[in-house]
Amino acid sequence: MIELKVNGVRRAYYGDPNMPLLWYLRDEIGLAGTKYGCGVGLCGACIVHVGDSARQSCLTTVADAAGQEVTTIEGLHPDGNHPVQRAWRQHDVPQCGFCQTGQIMQAAALLAENPNPSDEEIVEGMSGAVCRCGTYQRILAAVKTAAEEV
């Protein structure tokens, strides 16, 4: 059995310890805000926080997360009003929206670690998260807006 906490809720898991956290979150406990885009760590659609750091949940197994606090987009803020989420809405960032939960989780972790990033640091910090719709310039603007608040 593996114990972990997801969005503050204690969970026990009895299945395959090698199951990626992504599929545990989506299929086993129904948290669908974390997305599958590539399954091999190349797109960032699946980014969650494990402890304080952004992690690709497709590359993190449930066993890796044992005893840890996992935060998904659903748990980032109780009302969905984390400064990053508000900045995203202010700049009307999403197009299809599919990548955006991963982008937001990545940005929130980036700002938690570096509250005053330069443009270059934002670009580097966000470069693991692909947006096929091409919302990058708004992502950059939104991260800068959020940084003013964090």
Add this chain to the structure above:
Amino acid sequence: MTRIVNVSRRSMLKGAGGFGALVLGARIVGRPMINAAVAATSVGTGAFEPNVFVSLDTDGSVAIVCHRSEMGQGVRTGLPQIVADEMEADWSRVSVWQAPGDPSRYKYKDNQNTDGSRSIRHHFTIMREMGAQARDLLERAAARQWGVDRGDVYARDHRVHHTGSGRSLGFGELAQAAAELEPAGGDGAPRLKDPSEWKYIGRDLPIVDLYDMTTGGATYGADVRLPGMKIAVVARCPVYRGRAKTFDATEALEVPGVEQVIEIPPLGDRPAEFRPLGGVAVIGANTWSVMQGRGKLKIDWEPGPNESHDTDTYESQLIESARAGGHVIRERGEPDGAFAGAAKVHEADYYVPYFIHTPMEPPVAVVDATRTPVRIWAATQAPNETRQYVAEALGIDQADVACNVTLLGGAFGRKSKPDFAAEAAILSKRVGAPVRMQWTREDEIQQGYYHACCAQNLKAAVDDSGKVTAWRQSAAYPSLMTLWEPERNVGSSLENGLGLVDMPYNAVPNIRIENGEARAHLRIGWYRSVNNIQHAFAMNCFVNELAETTGRDHVELLLELIGEPTNLDLTADGVEDYFNYGDPIADWPIMTGRLSNVLRVAADKSGWGKSLPRGHGLGIACHRSFHSYVATAVHVAVQDDGNFSIPQVDVAVDCGRYVNPDRVRSQMEGATVYGNTVARHGRITTKQGAVEQSNFHDYPISRISDAPLDVRVHIVEDYTDHRPCGVGEPGVPPFAPALANALYQASGKRIRRLPIDTAELART
């Protein structure tokens, strides 16, 4: 009492067990408070076609139906925004409901298939009429209630007012009375607002799904969960039209969570259309298990007729075929004579490879085929074609299949081809449970419908004074029509109509446009902007070459080639079957003046002609597609090693009448990044018939680190009193040639082949 349950936008698709959308669909069409959908005057046929787009509750909440698919273009905001404006509804009280596939209700001049950049341009007027009918009924209900003249009442901001007395009633208070009235049609059809009265059309409104998309609450295809649902992945033959000779599922079935392994029959001799390719399906309790199980299948593939398809040799064949041409599709003047008598002839070959869509969300559908009607929840651009191919796969009537549309995590043309839903249906029927068919990224890249690779030969005759006197352009590419006609070996008027036969250099006196022959060895399918990509690339780069050859300024030469403003008449050049994006040429003519206009704006905004530091370049391109006119200017800064950055891009767009300018801008920003992928990353290759790429490591798409991050969109207002034109696609084609032209200026290296190889740009 009639009552519409007030469904907030957040509850889209979140009803019990995920059945929400269908129930909502049924509710909204079954029990409308106001039937504002008598569109007798608007269908063009004059026939009575009942449709329902608006519903109003007694508490004043308004639901507006969006009948086309949201895939990032903003349609769930744009279409309802039009209705709400004409209705005088207060946008903050509007929720948007997604329509299921239902041609009996949602088919007008156009269907529900969301592609071709058609949503606003084909539904702008209809949506206005829907809103106006609702407003008219509310106004008439108030007039009747007050016993006053119809002409003395007017709706504004969710209330109806009486001019004489100052009395007013809220929309909700009038809902029941309005429901008693017959909608006016024919001569009594309500007047539409004057554009000066619009309060939402033409204004930025945030997208309706913004909150859900930023909190994880938005429902995409893979997010639909049904009780007892199984998950499936399919192993398909790496070669198109191959099949599994034999397979051994023993080890796959040993993976915990894997429940069944089932064969989906191969295509056989049938045209591919949107049918499943066939293969071996692994079905189980969760996605991880079935992916593991699929990896353990032992399959002996029979590769079939396309085993020899190798892009290295195919590319050379296409280039030869383009040079040879042979199928003339447009001819003006005496091109042969002009070439023979030219002071100079300039010629070049261009090549664009296969691309694949890579929407962020791979194809996915959930189907419950255990009951009638069979129910589908799919990330689909085309809910009715989805019903059609699911019905075919199950051997049942399409009337017995219902299709709900989720949000689409990107689509770009891939999700108008519902093979994945048909797979889900076959498997659901076989296992007796609802099935989610999950395509992996590898499936998406290796088993897709590919953007046609294309070779082009361009040739221009130039006279002593530097005037271009003849233009020859020939394209060879596998046709997407081979989905229906597998033996077809030449392009179609549809594809040639995407910026080739309608080549806009109208001042050139001698023109020949032709096709060379090519056979298809993969499924070919439309991809955002389709063949416009290669046509715009080749012609815009070639004009840049001619500018150099003749010592002219590129913009000046382009303006000269486009010539005086006119409506291009292709019939005069013998073109009788010009596609024009499916629309009458009288309604959406090819207006060369609008092309010159956007070109001038982009040149001006980009500071065309300014002096640039060493290693920098400014390039430009313009193109008409989907009736819109877009010019893009790209500024590049190239380093000695050939790597480059894009400090600024200026996009000038004339899309006629527009609805939500922020979504026009976002589409142009996104199309620029999409163009960046086309120009720099995209390339699908095959060896022995099989696609060589598999995921984002070998099929990269633009990231924030290489994307243009200062894209300035200039919406050209001169033709906003003209019909709306497309927005989703037209921003893509001009980017790659503008970039290539900029790189030439910066590095002196000609780019005639995509993707751009930075190593070739290195200073030597």
